[in-house]
Amino acid sequence: MSTGLFDGVVGQPLAVAILSSVLRKGVGHAYMFVGPRGVGKTEAALAFAAALLCPERGCGCCEACRRARAGVHPDLVTIVPDGNFIHIGAIREINVDAAKRPYQAAVRVYLILDADAMNAAAANAFLKTLEEPPGHVRFILVTNNPERLPQTIVSRCQRVPFSRIPVESLAAHLRDLFGLSEDDCRALARVSQGDLRYAREFVESKSMQDARVRVLSQACALPGADFARETAMVDEMMDVLEERQAQAVAVVEASRERELEWAGDARTRAWVEKTLNQRSKREKRAAMLAGVDEVIRGFAGWYRDLAVVAAGAEEVVHNVDYLDDLRLNAMPGLLNAYLAVVSVAERTRERFRYNVDARCALEDMVFSMKEALL
Ligand SMILES: [Zn+2]
Incomplete structure (x- = not known):
């Protein structure tokens, strides 16, 4: 194994130690990468998949490693939620597929992202394969919420814990x-x-930096905004979300020709097409969620910081570059109102786990926050 394989995984010494040890000592058949989002679980999972699929157990530089890390190795199957759930159909496909021999590598790796999105039927069906998997099958489950998965699944996986990066x-x-x-x-x-x-x-991303400035100025303007301004805010948010989705799809489309060129026969072409279509869908949803996250992060961060300043604890402000504006706007008498706004943001974040309409949820968020501030 190359030592560089996990270089992109920052601030996760325990996870890297476990994975390296697993690769040295031989490999079990199921792993669960657990921890908050954005800390490198998926990146680590792809690097680990590369190590499983590479003839040199993860040299980091061969075609198998490159393809696995890019998520397009023919023996790497990635499963993601369709909408908000992983349905039984997707799991049945795995169960059928797992019975086949690998195409190129010695094993076939199933990477299940947001594994906790499996509904009950899917989880039951998955458990059957997990209990008695064919010898050439490896599962990597990635989740922010392992408590949402049945204990029977959790207990059959080697846990690989990730934590917030200090x-x-x-x-x-x-x-x-x-x-x-x-x-x-x-x-x-x-x-x-x-x-x-x-x-x-x-x-x-310049557009994310711009988005932060815009969202923070919206958050700042909210107390004085009338109904028309509030509605306009939601329109602006939706415009940004749609633009981000279009960009995400364009990136996948740009790679289509290159990936198809590599695919020789009709079967591989069909597989590449299917993989890219899935990825396009996944990226579109991810772009929407990331955009929503920016909005929520911005509003929650602004009001959290106002609360912090109102409580006289400037040294723990997050948006340190906005300290002057925060001082100008923070009113000690509104401390509880600020905290209520932060709760609205958290609630909105939670709602996005389910099939909510983005516009409805954001409108609801803006109106509820305004109400909390009155
Ligand atoms: Zn390699």
Whole structure:
């Protein structure tokens, strides 16, 4: 195994130690990557899949490694929620597929993202395969919410725990990666709250930086906004979400030709098409959720910081670059109202786990927050 395989996994020494040990000592058949979102679970899962599929057990540089890490190895099957759930149909497909021999590698790897989205029927069907898997099958389950999965599934997987990345490690990583100033790194590490994916994307994406400015100014304007302004805010949010979705789909489409060129026969072409269609769907939904997350993060962060300033604890403000505005706007008498707004944000985040209409949920959020501030 190459030592560089898990280099992209930052601030997760325990997870990397477990995976390295597993690769050295021989491999079980099911793993569960558990921890908060944005801390590198999927990236680590793809690196681990590469190690399982690579003839050199993860050299990090061969075609098998490259394809596995890009999620397009023919012996890597990725399962994601269709809408908000992983349905029994997807699990039945795995069960049929798992009986076949691998195409190229010695094993076939099933990567199940958001595994807790399995509904009860799907979980039951999955358990059957998990109990007696064919010898060439490996499962990697990734989840932020293992408690939502039946204990019978959890107990059959080797647990690989991921944790929030400490602000210090995250700041150091951002400094190494992007050469940002000490202040910028610390501010970003705090705002992202240990979410590496968010922090990285934020540095690289002008549109995310713009979105943050826009969302924070909306959050700041909310107390004085009338109904028309509130509705306009939601329109702006929806425009940004739709734009992000279109960008995400465009990225997948741009890779279609290249991937199809590589596919020789009709069967492989069909497989590539199917994989890309799934990915397109997945990326579209992920872009929507990421966009919603930005909005919620912005509003929750602003009112959390107002509460912090109102309570006289400026040193723990997240949006440190907005400290002057926060001082100007924070009113000690509104401390409870600020906290109520943060609760509305949390509730809205939770609602997005289920099949909610984005516009409805965001409208509801804005109106409820306004009510809390009156
Ligand atoms: Zn390799």
